[in-house]
Amino acid sequence: MATQKLYETDAYVQEFNAAVLSCTPQGEAFAVVLDRTAFFPEGGGQPCDLGTLGGAKVLDVRTDGETVTHFTDAPLPVGQTVGGCLDWARRLDAMQQHTGEHILSGALHRLFGAENVGFHIGTPYVRMDTSIPLTAAQLAQAEAAANAAVRADTPVRCYVPDAEALAATEYRSKKEIDGAVRLVEAGGDRCACCGTHLARTGEVGLIKIISAQHYKVGMRLAVACGQRAYDAVSAAWADCEAAGRALSSPVGSLAPALARLQSGEAALKQRLAALQNALADSYAANAIPGQPTVLWADGADGDGLRRIAAAVAEKTGAVCCAAAPGGQGLAYALVGGSAGDVRPLCKALNAAFAGRGGGKPAFCQGSLAAADFTQLCTFIHHYGQE
Structure with missing residues (x-):
C-alpha cells in the first residue's frame, strides 16, 4: 500500500483528511495506515511529526519507503475518513x-x-x-x-x-x-x-x-x-551581561576583564602559599618531638593543610593532623612522618565521623561531616595511644 505523501509536495500542510486503510494493534499502540498523510516519518536525520488523527494522538511515524505507518494511542475506524492535525511548532x-x-x-x-x-x-x-x-x-x-x-x-x-x-x-x-x-x-x-x-x-x-x-x-x-x-x-x-556585571565590565570587554581577574587570583595564590609556608614553619618550630599533633589552621586550603601537617610530622616524627573548615564540614590532612601508614587512621576517622577521604601510606586527606575540632583531637590522641 503506497501512501500519498503530502509533505513531499507541500511541507506547509498542517491539517488534512484521509481514509483509514488499516489499523492493527502493536503492543499498547495501534499501527494506522492512511491513503494520504502530511505526517513526516522519521528519516534522514529528521524526527517524525507528531499530532493527532481523529481523536487519537500520534506517537510515532515510520515508513518502509512506500507505506507510511502512524502509531497512535487509540484505534481508528478502518474505511472511515479522519482528520489529521500536525504539531506545527515541532514541524x-x-x-x-x-x-x-x-x-x-x-x-x-x-x-x-x-x-x-x-x-x-x-x-x-x-x-x-x-x-x-x-x-x-x-x-x-x-x-x-x-x-x-x-x-x-x-x-x-x-x-x-x-x-x-x-x-x-x-x-x-x-x-x-x-x-x-x-x-x-x-x-x-x-x-x-x-x-x-x-x-x-x-x-x-x-x-x-x-x-x-x-x-x-x-x-x-x-x-x-x-x-x-x-x-x-x-x-x-x-x-555575558551577568558576567559583565560581576566583572564591572561591559559585554565586548569580558576577555581582558577576566584576564585581569585571573592575574589577580594567581598573585593571591602565591601570597597564600607563602603565608601557609610561614605558618607551617611556625607550627613545626613549636612542635613536640614524638607526640601526635592536631592543629587548627582556619583559612588554610587543602594544599596548606598538607604543607602544615608535613612540616610538623617531619619535626616530630609522629602523626600530624591539620584541620580547617571545608569539605563536608571539617577538612583534614594526615601525615605520618616516621610513624608509618596513616591510611588506617584515615579510615577510622571516616567511619567515626561520616567522613570521606583517602590517600597514600604517608599522606591522606579528606573531610568529616560529623565532628568538631575538639572531637577530632580526642579521637586522634586516643587512637595514638592504642
Whole structure:
C-alpha cells in the first residue's frame, strides 16, 4: 500500500483528511495506515511529526519507503475518513533546522570541500559531522556565508528530476541512490534529501554554530537554526551581561576583564602559599618531638593543610593532623612522618565521623561531616595511644 505523501509536495500542510486503510494493534499502540498523510516519518536525520488523527494522538511515524505507518494511542475506524492535525511548532522547528543545515553544509562544502557525513536533529541542537577537520576561522567563515544566504531570502526548491536531468546535475549525497532522487536547492546548495524544508531561506532566520570538537577524522558540530539559534544567542548574551556585571565590565570587554581577574587570583595564590609556608614553619618550630599533633589552621586550603601537617610530622616524627573548615564540614590532612601508614587512621576517622577521604601510606586527606575540632583531637590522641 503506497501512501500519498503530502509533505513531499507541500511541507506547509498542517491539517488534512484521509481514509483509514488499516489499523492493527502493536503492543499498547495501534499501527494506522492512511491513503494520504502530511505526517513526516522519521528519516534522514529528521524526527517524525507528531499530532493527532481523529481523536487519537500520534506517537510515532515510520515508513518502509512506500507505506507510511502512524502509531497512535487509540484505534481508528478502518474505511472511515479522519482528520489529521500536525504539531506545527515541532514541524516548523524541524524545517528550520533541516533547511539551515543544508545551507551551512553547502557553505562548508563550497569553501573547504568538507562533506557532511552525519546529521541528526536532536535536542537542544542539530548534530553535524564533517569529513575533514576545520579551524575556528574556517567555521566562522562558513557560518558568515550561510547567514548571508539566509539574508538573501531566496526560494528553496524541492524536486525530483528525470533520469536524464539527474545524470547531468551535480549534487551532494551521503550515499549512492538508485532510482528517483529528490533534490533540495537552498542557499546555493544542492543536496539529495527526503526531508521537509522551508519555502525561502529567509525563514531560517539565523544559523549559529554552538560548539565544535574533533571527531574521528573530521569535526562534530552542534548547530542551532531559527528559533533555537535565537534562544541560544539570547541565553548566551544574558550570561555575558551577568558576567559583565560581576566583572564591572561591559559585554565586548569580558576577555581582558577576566584576564585581569585571573592575574589577580594567581598573585593571591602565591601570597597564600607563602603565608601557609610561614605558618607551617611556625607550627613545626613549636612542635613536640614524638607526640601526635592536631592543629587548627582556619583559612588554610587543602594544599596548606598538607604543607602544615608535613612540616610538623617531619619535626616530630609522629602523626600530624591539620584541620580547617571545608569539605563536608571539617577538612583534614594526615601525615605520618616516621610513624608509618596513616591510611588506617584515615579510615577510622571516616567511619567515626561520616567522613570521606583517602590517600597514600604517608599522606591522606579528606573531610568529616560529623565532628568538631575538639572531637577530632580526642579521637586522634586516643587512637595514638592504642
